[in-house]
Amino acid sequence: MTIMMRGFAAALAVLSVSMPLAAxxxxxxxxxxSDTGEHRFTxxxxxxxxxxxxxxMYRQELAPDAGMLFDFLAERDVSFWMxxxxxxxxxxxxxxxGVIANVHVNARPHDVTSIPSDGPVQxxxxxxxxxxxxxxxxAGDTVSHDRIPAAE
Incomplete structure (x- = not known):
């Protein structure tokens, strides 16, 4: 086997092992x-x-099973506006x-009022x-996601 073929074979072996992990x-x-079931979002x-x-910002619609996950990379007090x-x-x-600290329901479009977390969140x-x-x-429900360790 030539050096080039060995290199190709090695690369193929690495890909065949890592691709299933990525999937x-x-x-x-x-x-x-939550107490009402498992609710999945994309x-x-x-x-x-x-x-x-x-x-x-600037989005005109959001599907019922869609959302955006903000990761602050460490726990801290955060605040949002609209x-x-x-x-x-x-x-x-x-x-x-992964434990929900608080939920703010129906934040109003274009409102600049601060919407804070109830304590540090990530x-x-x-x-x-x-x-x-x-x-x-x-509050008290749990969330699972690749970035969130399993809640106890």
């Missing part, structure tokens, strides 16, 4: 576990200052351990306005 992980899927991840600053946001949103504030899930009430999502 097992899907950061777009998030599940909220989420966009925002984890840079620029992407967090833009969030869902400037340049055209659709009502529920904000689900989540601690690093994540905020934004979903369509009123959806948390419709699904029975509340």
């Amino acid at each position: 097992c992980s899907d950061e777009r899927q998030l599940t909220v576990h 989420v966009e991840i925002v984890d840079t200052p620029e992407s967090r600053a833009k969030g869902l 400037r340049n946001t055209f659709i009502p949103l529920d904000m689900v504030f989540i601690r690093a351990d 994540f905020v899930l934004e979903i369509p306005g009123g959806r948390s009430v419709e699904l029975g999502i509340e």
Whole structure:
């Protein structure tokens, strides 16, 4: 076997091992576990200052099972507003351990009033306005996602 063929074979072996692992992980899927059941959302991840600053601004719609997961990379007090946001949103504030700290329901479009977390959180899930009430999502429920360790 030539050196070139050995290199190709080695690369193929690495790909065949790593591809199934990559297929097992899907950061777009998030599940909220509540007394009313398992509620799945397809989420966009925002984890840079620029992407967090833009969030869902200027969006005209958001599917009922869609959302945006803000990852602040460490727990801290956070606050949101609705400037340049055209659709009502529920904000689900989540601690690093996956436990929901608080939920703000139906944040009003274009409102610049501060919407704070109830204490330090690492994540905020934004979903369509009123959806948390419709699904029975509340403080104390847990969230699972590739970025969130399993809640105890």
